[in-house]
Amino acid sequence: MNSTVDELTVNYEEEGILKVKEVDKEILSKGAWATVLFRYQEWIAETDSYGPDKYTIRRYKKSAGEYRQQSKFTISSADQARRIIDALERWLKTDENEQE
DSSP, X not given: OOXXXXXXXXXXXXXXXXXXXXXXXXXXXXXXXXXXXXXEEEEETTTTEEOOOEEEEEEEEEETTEEEEEEEEEEOOHHHHHHHHHHHHHHHXXXXXXXX
């Protein structure tokens, strides 16, 4: 089970095959509520290989000593990821300029 944030993963195995393989993760927040950004790949049986990188942000709530997933958002493509990055950078730059 997942009693610490570091133990959280998106790895998923079925019938001896790792169907979802975690490539990397970034813990964005810890505590009673945790937020984790995962980079992962899905197994494609037709090609007998893993597909392109995908990304998901997941929120977990700690209850009775265990983290349980509460919500998730899957970034559907590299293009969508870049658009999210661009928007955040633009907003953060605007926020910085307003604080000066």
